[in-house]
Amino acid sequence: MSAHTHNPTGHDHSGSAHGAHAHGELAMGHHHVSTPELFRNVLLVLLVLTAITVGVSRIDFGGANMLIAMAIASVKASLVIAFFMHLKWDTGINKIVFLSAFLFLSLLFIFTLGDQATRRLDHEMHATKAGVDKQWVQPPPAGKH
Amino acid sequence: MSHDGHHAVTIPAPGPEFVPHTIAHHFDTPVQEFQSAKLGFWLFLATEILLFGGLFAAYFFYHEQYPETFRQGGRQLDWVLGACNTTVLLVSSWTMAMGVRAAQTSQKQKTLLYCGLTVLGAAIFMIIKFFEYKAKNDHGLFVFTDMFGGYDTASGQLSWFKDYDGVMANVPHGHLFFAIYVTMTAIHGIHVLVGAGLIIWIMKGAAKGRFHSGYYLPVDLVGLYWHLVDLIWIFLFPLLYLVP
Numbered sequence: 157m158s159a160h161t162h163n164p165t166g167h168d169h170s171g172s173a174h175g176a177h178a179h180g181e182l183a184m185g186h187h188h189v190s191t192p193e194l195f196r197n198v199l200l201v202l203l204v205l206t207a208i209t210v211g212v213s214r215i216d217f218g219g220a221n222m223l224i225a226m227a228i229a230s231v232k233a234s235l236v237i238a239f240f241m242h243l244k245w246d247t248g249i250n251k252i253v254f255l256s257a258f259l260f261l262s263l264l265f266i267f268t269l270g271d272q273a274t275r276r277l278d279h280e281m282h283a284t285k286a287g288v289d290k291q292w293v294q295p296p297p298a299g300k301h
Numbered sequence: 302m303s304h305d306g307h308h309a310v311t312i313p314a315p316g317p318e319f320v321p322h323t324i325a326h327h328f329d330t331p332v333q334e335f336q337s338a339k340l341g342f343w344l345f346l347a348t349e350i351l352l353f354g355g356l357f358a359a360y361f362f363y364h365e366q367y368p369e370t371f372r373q374g375g376r377q378l379d380w381v382l383g384a385c386n387t388t389v390l391l392v393s394s395w396t397m398a399m400g401v402r403a404a405q406t407s408q409k410q411k412t413l414l415y416c417g418l419t420v421l422g423a424a425i426f427m428i429i430k431f432f433e434y435k436a437k438n439d440h441g442l443f444v445f446t447d448m449f450g451g452y453d454t455a456s457g458q459l460s461w462f463k464d465y466d467g468v469m470a471n472v473p474h475g476h477l478f479f480a481i482y483v484t485m486t487a488i489h490g491i492h493v494l495v496g497a498g499l500i501i502w503i504m505k506g507a508a509k510g511r512f513h514s515g516y517y518l519p520v521d522l523v524g525l526y527w528h529l530v531d532l533i534w535i536f537l538f539p540l541l542y543l544v545p
Contacts, residue, residue: 202391224545240398
């Protein structure tokens with residue numbers, strides 16, 4: 157995206173954008189200040205992606221609609237996290253702390269949806285098995301079924 | 302700048318319109334104060350992700366179980382209003398980012414302006430949300446006055462689910478979509494209100510000159526909270542208004 161001032165080391169350097177607030181660097185020891193152009197570009201991309209989200213929802217891709225919607229939303233979320241929330245320039249521990257939440261959330265989703273998917277599988281297996289059983293197992297006595 | 306336990310560490314103000322910041326007594330340096338607060342806040346935001354994550358898991362589970370209920374439910378929402386609110390939140394996220402930037406660069410008036418615009422965005426969002434809720438209430442899809450009414454044996458439905466127009470009559474468990482819709486958007490809406498309150502608090506401090514290039518920690522943290530509110534909505538909009 158557009159240019160931005162970046163000083164990951166925490167040491168002062170002679171970037172022009174830093175001159176105006178060198179004092180802040182000394183005091184708070186961190187100082188990534190994004191340019192307004194970067195924020196504007198991120199906003200524009202987010203708005204375009206919102207329009208795309210609405211557009212693709214009108215087209216029937218079958219089961220892929222959910223995946224497409226979530227993929228676009230994930231790209232939008234990543235932009236917000238990386239640039240608006242500045243996580244791209246944050247410390248390693250803060251990245252680990254926040255992004256690990258999504259890792260644990262993925263476990264919840266995987267097992268929940270795994271349960272959901274195998275329920276259907278289980279249902280189909282029973283349906284198949286019932287057919288097989290009919291051939292080999294004696295039918296229940298009349299009147300009891 | 303190290304601190305021997307007796308002398309407070311103070312970050313000087315960069316100009317006459319600002320006030321110096323004295324760091325909390327249990328910190329030795331401004332960097333330590335800043336990084337501790339940031340770590341704590343990211344941890345809090347991680348718990349927020351898990352809070353909403355549980356609700357998203359419920360959404361995905363029941364969406365898979367009753368896809369037609371969710372699609373029919375989604376058709377009862379006004380996607381234009383949803384898209385408007387998405388735009389409002391995205392723009393307000395941008396104004397917040399610009400507000401934090403203004404604080405970082407000691408631009409007091411700009412900090413106040415951008416924070417004010419963000420609060421305006423929060424207000425527009427909640428007004429649109431109110432009219433959406435009112436429509437759901439009027440169609441009996443979620444009757445707010447009966448929300449704790451329990452199970453109505455006469456109708457065989459939860460007492461808040463009246464469905465006066467019968468729009469959900471042909472799908473199983475029509476109430477499910479609206480239970481999830483209201484729960485997720487109401488918890489999100491509470492976050493919008495809390496966020497707006499926090500930004501107003503930031504504006505009070507900014508007006509007094511508390512935030513500048515030497516100390517803008519509270520602006521930064523409130524900004525992170527506001528972006529999280531936007532982050533959640535980015536997923537809520539397609540899932541609820543454009544049910545895939």
